[in-house]
Amino acid sequence: MFTGLIEEVGHVASIEKRPDAIRLSIQADRVLEDAAIGDSIAVNGACVTVTGRLEDAFSADIMPETIRATTLHSLQAGDSVNLERAVKAGGRLGGHFVTGHIDGTGKIVRIVPKGNAYYLDIQASPDILAGLVQKGSVAVDGTSLTVFHAGPQFFTLSLIPHTYAHTVLGSKKVGDSVNIEGDILQKYVQNQLTAGKSDDSGSLTYDMLKENGFNTSLNK
CATH class of the missing domain: 2.40.30.20 (Elongation Factor Tu (Ef-tu); domain 3)
Known part of the structure; x- marks a missing residue:
């Protein structure tokens, strides 16, 4: 879970493209302060898992669904990217609830x-x-x-x-x-x-309210 408050702008150090996968290496500073392998970092809003870690960079493997649904496949070495670590429980939520799952x-x-x-x-x-x-x-x-x-x-x-x-x-x-x-x-x-609506279920009726536990006698 993220907040949408960007912590820093990183840069793509390298990108290895395969037929059905991408391996990204991203230079960063602040987000690496406590980053460990297995942690989540949002890259341009897409949640990725840290699979490798250097002093000034981290790497992540991008799966086919993320390649299809996001702009990560178009990144090139040197490109700038927004970075945010997963939010800590108890911290301030200054933005809004962001999952890192791109629509x-x-x-x-x-x-x-x-x-x-x-x-x-x-x-x-x-x-x-x-x-x-x-x-x-x-x-x-x-x-x-x-x-x-x-x-x-x-x-x-x-x-x-x-x-x-x-x-x-x-x-x-x-x-x-x-x-x-x-x-x-x-x-x-x-x-x-x-959910569960059919073409003829758009109207609200007393029977529908009763089925869902509403005391309709109060409205008669």
Whole structure:
């Protein structure tokens, strides 16, 4: 579990691509202070397991599902990446609940300076957009952000100067792809509301309330 508060920007030291796997080596500093083999670190929002450790770098093996669902397959040596260690129990949760399980990718279609902020429009699939709400939370490349606008084809973020300067989002350009993870709490609510529904079960009835333990006599 992560918070979406980026601890540092690391750099890809090397990347070994195989037909169905990738081995990443990432140079870092802060996230290595207490990192051990088997620990979890979010790389551009994707949770990976530390499988190797040097004084100034760690390595991770990327499985096929992560390759398919994220932008990690497009990384090259020298690229910058957002890094965050798993959150400690009892620590401050300054962002929101981020699992590190990417829902899919999106594409930056517009970047507009606005006062001291930057507006980013990100195009995404209908499945991803359906899980976003205005003023709700979303993780983009692992960065916890607030949805400024949620539309049918894209959503908009407003980046403060600190986020723009201290994450990889500040170096992104129009046309670049990003990893997206929706709010896990919203996903659970959405799943509960839609689970088991058939085409003719959209209306709420007294019989349905009784079946679920509600005392309907109070409303008669």
